[in-house]
Amino acid sequence: MDTAPTSADAPRAPGDGPHAPGGATSGRADPEHATGGAAQPADLAVLRRLRSAKDLMDRSWSEPLDLDAVAAQAGYSRFHFVRRFRDAYGETPGQYLARRRIERAQELLRSVNLTVTEICMLVGFTSLGTFCTRFKRQVGMTPTEFRSSARRAAPAAIPGCFVLFWAGGFQAD
């Protein structure tokens, strides 16, 4: 895959990574000229690049992704990437990645016999304190409380793909 020119620690994404966004044009083309507002085809090219960065986070959620590398995937500087991503998806890339990691942690707590610390590391957090704080803020209870309550209830019969994308598409807050 393309490596991030702005960062020494590019993401270790499996496989080839997303295609160069924008089809024939380079994904590193100056994005600021492509976001002029009303020009629809340019907007779609921008959205494709943002999608590519979002998919990178979905593929590599357990790895120590840094924002510069994700931004480079979309062909943006960090500053512009955060703004454009939030405009498109309603939350910043950092919020998105943390939210997806917490959601994965919920799945693991529900289904797998690992300690909270192990799950915290598995989903890509490096600090147990940060993980537990974010978990409680997002889920409304601690990881341990969540595990106890989830295992008392039967799992809902929702296909994983819908769980995945219902969580990934839209956040109503």
Added chain:
Amino acid sequence: MITGLGLATVWVLDQDSAKEFFTEKLGLELRNDMTLGEGGMRWVTVGAKDQPELDLTLMVPGPPTLDPESAEQLKALIAKGVLGAGAFTTDDCVAEHRALAARGVEFIHEPQRRPYGIEAIFRDDSGNWYSLTQPFETLDESAGWGDVPGGSEG
């Protein structure tokens, strides 16, 4: 009495590119590529060889079906990648994933075991996402409904 589903719409950003993706990358067969009347709408349909009764019509959002504003909104949703357009079935998800990835199909999730089957998730060239599932005959409740550890991403 309804006897089945014969046609489903897949909204795409470009019919030529989508036609190439669905036939050459996914390996579906081309059923139709014609213009409906002089200067009319282009009608492109594809389908799986083993399912002749279902056509997918590859449509670009726009008139006469959609007003321009709605069309642009729909195109933006497609490009953002938030729309799911269906679930394909396969008799071997792992092998099909390998074959499709080798042809350049972009996967978001590699094959994972779910209660209802082995499932991978990919995108088409426009940005729509699809499930690729090898269904089980009976539910395997021991498999997680969501993401599992040590999966192919780990």
